[in-house]
Amino acid sequence: MASSHAKSEPMDTSTSLETSDFNPVNLESDIIQLCLQFPNGVTDKILENSFRNVTIQQRVSALNRLLSLNKIDLLKSSTEQGTFLYRIRDTTNVSGSSITIGGGATDQMERVVYQLVKESGTLGIWMRDIRTKTKLSQTILNKTLKSLESKKLIKAVKSVHASKKKVYMLYEMTPDPSITGGTWYSDHEFEAEFVRVLNEQCARLLDEQLEESIRKFPNDPFLRRTSSFMSSTDLVKLINEMGIATVSLTVQDIESILYTLICDGKIEKTTVAASTTNTDNGTKQNLYRSVKFMLESSPVVRNPCGICPVFKDCHDDGLITPETCIYLNKWLDF
């Protein structure tokens, strides 16, 4: 990454007299032209070869001026050890106001941090990651972030999964669904009520379909079964028409709701490789159907002992025994 090394230049007035026809401004613009030609960076060697008539000191001072003017970046080469690259800086990104605050050192850091945040896109970057990448200390980093935030360049977004974790991203970006949680989270809170309502609605729709199929085919079990299936796309349409949700739900969302219904044991799922007349269906379709329970209730839970909260403490001769159990008393009307 860019780290400014101020190369010490010995003030050699003697050499400057020799090359009096040398124009530093020209040199700088030449260097800039060269950098524009190589957008990936210009090594020291290339510079040396291009400007043979220029001494090292002149080149170095020109480069330093360009660096301080923020026209180019100083980078360390990863391909060759120990060499430096000079890269043209894209001036359209840098907003001019960052230069004026706090002096040169903070600008650089702010710029660096800003660059990192920008690269992380919609996912945002965690503070600790910024710290490892820039190797800045905590306090300085905090100051930088605060100043950037006050300038409305970046913002902090709280993650819904870990409430203490904050990620930073550019001000204009909308956070990625994985941070806000997607459809089921609003204001960083899980909307259990919403999920429950959707759950019940889907179950009800499938139950109605089952009853209709029983009515239509009382004698044919196979047709009864096949006609009680509904596909996930149909369900999405119906739910969106009903307008329970403020946002329109996708097939994915409804499938996750239906998955919870399967785990509840109320519906079952089949996948068919059907191509229907609806052209925007894929090759696979998921069908769902309401089912009845195999067992209404197990005999284990038909007596109070099955759901007794202190079952493990109940002994023959203890405080809690069957002989004086209040739950049994209530059950037997004593």
Next chain:
Amino acid sequence: MTTHHIGLAFALIGDLFPDGTSKEVASYLNRKGPLPFGAIVREVNLSAVNIARSIATLAMHDLIECSSDNRSDSKRVLYAFSLQRALYILHYAKCIHCARQLYGFDGELIIEELLLNGKQRMSTLLIKVYERLIKAGKDPTVHSLQSIKETFKSLVSAHFLQRILIDETKPHIPITIEETSTNLVQIPELTPEGWKYLISNQQEESSEPAAKKIKVPTPTFGDEKIFWKVNFQRFFAHLRDQELIHAFTSRIDSNAGEIVRTMLRLAEIKPNPERTISISFIEIAKTISAAGLQLTDETLQKYMNVITSDVNNCIIKIGDQGRGTYEVDFQKALSGLTKAHIQSFLRERYGSNALRIYNMLEERGCLSQKQIEDMAMINAKEAQQYVYSMFIDGMLSLEELSKANDFNPTRTFYFFRVNLYNGVLSLLDHSYKTMSNLMQRHQFEKERHRKLIDKRDKVEAIIHSLREQNADDEQIKEVEDILSPIEKEQIQKLDAAFRKIELAQLQLTETILLLEMFLSISKSVAPAQKKTGGRAVAAKLLETRS
């Protein structure tokens, strides 16, 4: 065997044999393992005669098993207590009810007599049942000795009864005959004199009691050495079939239940605990039409289609001979039914959210706490609570996967997994404890209201005798008024309470039976356990012991 198993078994034995000696002997044998008679007499504080008598009774019921001591070449007999058999006492009522449904009143009495006496000869059995029928006021022409014998024959041919022979070389140890299809069971034919004796007795009973009884020596009946006992496995298979039919009826409809019933009946010819024989479509169609159910062939095909995709896929289509051959896989059927019981248990005890988590884990294999919270769409705190309570109850098991070499908690993954075998074990234990709780409460209430119950019984007896003597209503009313209205109310409440307890117990035996059958059928596929360490050594010891 857990504490609850043992506690329940002894409570049941105490009920069946009210004197305390059997219970003491049995509990001593249970603690110490197989022992010869001398050792028992030395340690237990009862007279040798009493001990011998109780051992004999318990051995008749197969609660104590006799084996010969093979180590020290002596002729000593070792007596071992069988806990499993003691727990079968729970299912007596259901077996009797089965017999009643299938074979009528005769069958019920035969099974009842056998259950109460352990093993009996056919001749004694027939006499006893006949006498009971007559006393109960049944018509002797309908329930004649011949008809009882016919019922007995059908019970034997359906394998509900087993024959026991005594090996001449080892007179102490009875051997049960395993009836194979080639060795058709031989009902011992009673000798002609025996038969005459029985018939003459019958005629005597139906006529007026004779003033003078002629002394006739009791003849031999020809089946001195052949004993019969109840075949529990067969009854259990029948009860399991009932459960399966019930499941199909509630999932699809009653026709499907009937079809499954015929399939299971056709498969009874060769009972096998794991799978039935293959049954072809044509056989099913023939039997269905013979049973009176009007189903066309196409409808039957459709039903078979739907049936094969339900209840954990336990009915499978094997091939196409005879328009389709089907088999019932009992392992799958039992695991499907036990899963339903466990799910209902979790739903009622912890809530439907916990059930959701359980089913999700079953489908996905293993999940970490975080993944569970995300996928189940439940509050994180609630999800944690459910997972941990299910874990404590034994339904889930925890697996640790460490990133580093040491199991540092911050660097290990903790996965939860569904363990059906352990879940069934814990549910079974729960049911046994519930059963013993209910029995205890029943006993306690009886003791507490003993005076009231005695009073009520006396009043009933007086009323009954008055009614027989055709007394007038006023006298009867007077007797009834001995019980004050408050007492009458109390008695009514008490009766209702007892009925409730008994009903709960009866329904609980259904679950217990299913769970036990599941465990026995899946013992071969119990989850692999570590082979080293203290726990494995203990497990090995238990294996050799049981």
